[in-house]
Amino acid sequence: MLRVLRRFRHKNIPVKSASSHNAIRDKRNIFTKISDVGKISTIVEKCQPFSQKPDTIFKEVDPTTFEKVCEETLESLSDFFEELLESNEKLRKGDVSFSSGVLTVNLGKHGTYVMNRQTPNKQIWLSSPKSGPKRYDFVPDGGYWIYKHDFKTLHELLENELTSILGLELDMSKCSYYKKSGH
Structure with missing residues (x-):
């Protein structure tokens, strides 16, 4: 070469x-x-990178649509977490705050989730106490957020991790832009 x-x-x-x-x-x-x-x-x-998967499902989202979808997603997650904290004895000392595109969910001894809008990248960034940082892209044709490295959706990861933390099955299907991968 x-x-x-x-x-x-x-x-x-x-x-x-x-x-x-x-x-x-x-x-x-x-x-x-x-x-x-x-x-x-x-x-x-x-010479194409071997680890790269085709980006066929990822289309460019216009800034207005991104802002609308991102805000709806984070607001619905904020509502979900507020209800979860109120209804679950293990999480009574937790706290939820949502402001300026940043959703912070303190689960007490279980750690803190932070989800924030990244407008320049058109992504939602997640910091999880269980799985670490991830960056989610919106799939407009399917109406959901996906992590390109493992093709798991944002809501799927949250459901799985929270189920593990709390020991009970959670359903986030009422959240905006919910989808499980493979569905």
Whole structure:
């Protein structure tokens, strides 16, 4: 591979370094330039990141829709958690606050969940005391939030973790933009 790049450098074709320290984006640019010359076309296919899944279900959401959907999602989650804390003896010392796109759910000894709107990325970021940080993207065709790394929905993760914490089955299906993966 490096021999091929060296040959192009000798012919004064502009090529960025192909070391593993450069971003994948830079490598794609390199191979696009090389394939434009007509010398190497299959390298582009072989250099795609192996861990990347097709983004066929992820379409761009316009800013107005994102703000509306995100606000509805976080408000409905806030309502759900307020009802949960009021009705569950294990969580009486907990607290829920929702302000300026940030939902904080303190479950006492069980930890704190923080969900916040990330407008520049058009995502909801979740910090979970059980599973750590996750970033959820909205799927407009399905009307739900999904984590691209494991394809689990936001509500599915919350249901599973809260069920584990409380030892009882929870149903978040009345929350806005609810969906379980595979349904």
